[in-house]
Amino acid sequence: MFDLSVLASRLIVSCQAYPGEPLRDPRTMAQMAQAAVIGGAAAVRIQGISDLEQTRAAVDVPMIGLWKDGKDGVFITPTLEHALACVAAGSxxxxxxxxxxxxxxxxxxxxTISALHEQTGALVMADCGSALDAKAAAEAGADLIGTTLAGYTGERPKTDGPDLDLIAEIAALDLGRPLIAEGRIHSPAQARACLDAGAFAVVVGTAITHPTTITGWFADALA
Structure with missing residues (x-):
């Protein structure tokens, strides 16, 4: 277990590629993570067992691991078995x-959280979609609360950028857990705004590590 204070007001970079994309390779994601750390990332967020194993061997910073299984409903590390596999891979x-x-x-x-704590001692980040989720996750024993699913569960509209209102709402609950802003953070100014709204740390993925989407932003602007 590491000291969570190393993440205070810092950037966490999510390195993920979707199936079928040219960068969908564990070694490539590990290299992306290395590049992010050189650039100043305090931690990385990695999806998939092979990616986790490769990245663990490549970087020394804390690694947030997950395993996406499915496309609808609960698919981010959906079971205890998925979570245990993430820990075994170095998360x-x-x-x-x-x-x-x-x-x-x-x-x-x-x-799920209790079993994971007892069997591995690993920390748990709860990817939430609303303030009610955040409160319930804190009560369930989550060590960190994330806004990852804001706009994706039907409880809140999908904002163009980060859901700053939700960040402020959860921060005001004073849950005693670090609040990690994640989701649709597309610029340094937006990342800063998340901290100002009450986030403890900020996760950025697409805007740093997904060149297909970034290229699309530029191409659309010129069209």
């Missing part, structure tokens, strides 16, 4: 769906 923190929706294995969020 310091496991990101799991932190919503109040039913989980595929029938366990509650609290049961």
């Amino acid at each position: 310091d923190v496991v990101a799991i769906d932190g919503t109040r929706r039913p989980r595929p294995d029938g366990r509650s969020l609290a049961e």
